[in-house]
Structure formats: structure tokens, C-alpha cells
Amino acid sequence: MRRRVGVLISGRGSNMAALLEAARAPAFPAEVVLVLSNRPDAGGITTAAAAGVPTAVVDHRPFRGDRAGHEAAIAEELDRAGVEIVCLAGYMRLLTPFLVRRYAGRMLNVHPSLLPAFPGLDTHARALAAGVKLHGCTVHLVTETMDDGPILAQAAVPILPGDSEAPLAARVLAQEHVIYPLALRLFAAGNAGAAPAADAVLCNPLPAPPGVT
Template sequence: MAAGKLRVGVLASGQGSNLQALIDACADPSFPAEIVHVLSNVEGAYALERARRAGIPTALIRHREYSSREAFDAAVDACLREAGVEFVCLAGFMRLLSEGFVRGWDGRMINIHPSLLPSFKGLHTHAQALQAGVKVHGCTVHFVRPALDDGPVLAQAAVPVLPGDSADLLAARVLEQEHRIYPLALRLIAEGRAVVDGDVVRIDAPHAGQALVNPVAP
């Protein structure tokens, strides 16, 4: 483990393509963060295989083995802290986190959501966007607050909604952008250039006066 780098834990429930984007970014020696642990609640989640291939320690904590959300979250919290995790990235972690867990990682946990928040919270965001008839869709990296898909926005990327789009076609284009902005968001945090100020994120970066939409990597 490299000294001075932000120690990151990633929670994932599925394929882990956003996890892979973070793994690839962290493979650059100049990247200011390192993934020290990957945890899933789903046995057989491919995210765990991605981590193992990268030599990252993993854990499987099955939520069905716990009597309550709080008990499961306590086990996750203990695992992360035992691994020396300093910052948490949610990468398709399909569990609603308890308020106590979120408060415990306040300002130290981000999520990537497949919509331009605050629009289209929850599941099936691409179908929601098509049903609403919006012309622009996208993804958001945000700090996590107790409410669902809520919290200060750090970065967003937009894609056009094209004639004839299906939810799957739109999802594929959005996912490409997710893979681009999640590592950028983590870099800004690890370098101390993104700071939560109430309900907004202040960013010390080139062109910081502009919205961080479709950003160019610093």
C-alpha cells in the first residue's frame, strides 16, 4: 500500500463496472487514492472477482443473514474499519443504508447514480427519463445523505436522449460517462480539492467557476 494515498473501500452488489473504472484509475501510480477493500452483499457478484484479479482484499456479507438493516450495516461498518478504510465509494450497492451508517461516514462516502439528480431517483432511471420525455439524461456523483439518492452533487455528465432510444441503449451511453466521472470525482476528493459546504460541493480546480458537467480530467 502506498503511503499518503486515500484508503478507499468499495461496496458493490453486481457486475462492478464502475468498480473496474476505479481499479483502472488507481493502477496509475500518480493517482491519489488506492482501493484497499471491496465488499459485496451478493454471493457470486462479479465485482468480487474483479477485485480478486486486481489483488484487492474482499469480503462477502450476506444481508439475508441479519435480522435488520441496522445489524447488517453494523457488520459492514466493522469490516470497513477493520480494513483501515478512510473513504467509501458505492458502486452499484443495491441496499438502502441505515441513517446510522450514513451518519458514521458523513462526508466520507460517495455514490454514482444513473440520472442527473435530483431528477429520477430510485430504480429504472433510464425508463423514467424516456417516459418523462426529457432531451438530456446522464449520471451524477454525489456525497451520500440518509435520504434516497440525496446529497451534495460533486460531478455530472450529460448525454442526449436520441430518437428511437430504448432504456438499454440510453443506459449504455450513460454507463460510459459513469466510468469517466467516478474516477475524476475520487481524484478531486483525494487531492482535497472537493469540499462539502452545507448542501453544495466547492471545487478547487481549473474552471471551478463552471458547473462540473462533462468535465475534462484535471
Template sequence: MTRRVAIFLSGGGSNMRALVEDMADDHPARPALVLSNNADAGGIAWARARGIATEVVDHRPHGADRAGFEAEIAARIATYGIDIICLAGFMRVLTAGFVTPWQGRMINIHPSLLPKYRGLNTHARAIAAGEREAGCTVHEVTPALDDGPILGQARVVVRPDDTPERLAARVLEQEHILYPMALRRFAAGETAPLYLP
């Protein structure tokens, strides 16, 4: 059975593109929807140009009403028969009210070697701490921020002259390799962690 995937993003969607391009081959899943909180997100235009269904749910009209924002997302995706949600640079924190019904069916990629450096500014924090390695993690989404069972990790050496921007660029290259591999395995029912060198 082919799993139907919704990909949530807020920006250019480079991880979404890597996922979609991987799903073009023999794959246990296919992209059914790309959703963004930003109508101007480059990822939305890219998906539309390839005939993938898109939805935009702007968070701004909801103000501090996160439950209302999430209820609108839930209503929009309900008609697509989604089996798996992939968060790919979706810059809104989802509450337990949204996450809990999807637990075990929602995954995320985070630019650090979790459990280190949850949240934002991961590369600057890793450099400031003198880390020798950084990387990225694909994990199942739980109500706790950047938590949940790890599905895969890829490591990147932190160089002595690294800036957050240089490190981020090298980590992003690994994200584009790791996330498609992790989704392919997850959609096939494989949840044992995958560790790339």
C-alpha cells in the same frame, strides 16, 4: 497522504473496475477493499484476481434487521483503515445509522441527472417524461436517498428511438469516465462540482 478507498458493489462492478484502473496511475487514493452483499458478484472475483482485499456481507441472513447488516459491514471494514467509501452499484439502501458517521467521506454514482429521478428505473422514467437529456451524477452520500452535494455530472442526449437499455448503455459509458474523475478530485479535497459536456 494516500487515501484508502473501499468500494461497495452488488454485481459485475464495471464502475469499480473504472475506479481501480484509474487509481493505478499517480493518484491521491488507492483501492484498499472491495465489499459486496453478494458472494457471486463478478466484481468480487475481479478484485480478488488483482490482489485487492475483499469482504462479503450477505444481507439475507439479517432479514429485516438492516441495523444488524450494517453493523456487520462496519465491523468488517474497521480493520482496513478506510478513508473513503465509494458506492458503485451497491443495491442496498444504507440507513442514517451507517451513513452519518461516514458523511463527507462516502460518495455514490447514480444514473440520472439528480435531483431528477432518484431511486430505480431512471432511464425508463426519463424516456417516459420526454426528457431530451439524461446522464449520471456523482454525489456525496447523505441519509436521504440519492441526495447530498453534487460532485459531478455527465450528460447524454436522449434519442427518439431510445429504449431504457440503449440509454443505460450510453449513460454507463459516461459513468466510467465521470466517477474516476470525481473520485480523484474528491480524494484530493476538491468538492466543487465537475460538469462534463
């Protein structure tokens, strides 16, 4: 039986779209049964609806100062859809322990760095400022510590001479679209509610272009 997935977004939802595309394959072990946004104007809601996927909006603004209340409303929508696994895909809200604990071991996130390096925001600028030669992205399980859960998959991209944020971000995003569906496939094929086996921890480094070491 395919696992029921809810995807949380805040914007255009490009990673959500990659998950939807992967889930179109009959053999994929998960199906996206709900795409939920905290922003009514999120472009990803339109994308999901056009693909025939149920959508919901739980606007955070009426809940100002009541993050727990906002997350309780989100949980109601996820429960209504029978969601088993939650995928964060550009969801730009810090989660409280309420939602994290409710889906402990069943909530995935994609982060634009090779964790544990550069948790948090502005990862591309920080990687460039640090002078590292490899940057990339990580899919991990969500815990109460931000960007610190068990790693499910990673992909590395080289930082090129004279690189800047925009092209680096584009190369990293392209790899996010590869490893997020892969990580979800491996996770959903495992035991329900359990952390993945060690063989689900992957690294997919891309070779540097000639002359880059």
C-alpha cells in the same frame, strides 16, 4: 499519502473496475483497499480478487430483519481495512442512518440520472417517458435523503430519436466510468473528511449528434 477507499458492490462491479483502473496510476490520490459485497455471487468480487485487491462478503440474508446488524458487520470490515472513503458502486441496499452518519462527508455514490431529476430506480425508463432531451449520471455525496447529497460531478448524454432503455443505459454507464474516477480523484485530493470545493462540481455534457437538438 493516498486515501484508503472501500468500494461496496452488489453485482458485476463495472464502476468498481473503473475505480480500480484509475487507482493504478501512481499519481492517483486514492487506493482501493477493500471491495465488499452483500452478495457472495457478485461478479465484482472475482474481478477485484483477480486485480489483487482484498475482498469481503457480508451476506445480508443471515441478517434478515436486522439491517443495523448487517451494517455494523460491514463497518467492522471497513474499519479492519482502514477505509477512509466509501464508494458505493452498484450497491443495491438502502442504507440506514447508522452507516450514512458513520461516513458522513466521506461516502460517494454514482447515480444514473442528472440529479435532482429522477432519483431512485428505473431512471432510464422514466427519462424516456418524460420526453427529456438530456439524460446522464451524477456522482454525489451520500446523505440520509436518498440521492440528494451534494453533487461532485455530472455527465450528460443526449436522448436520441427512437431511443430505448438498453442503448440509453449503455451510453450513461460509459459516462459513469468516466466521472466516478474523476470525482474520486478530486475528492481524495481535497481536505480529509470535508466536502469538495465548488470547483470540484463539474458538468461534462456530450454534444448531440447532428440533427438532435
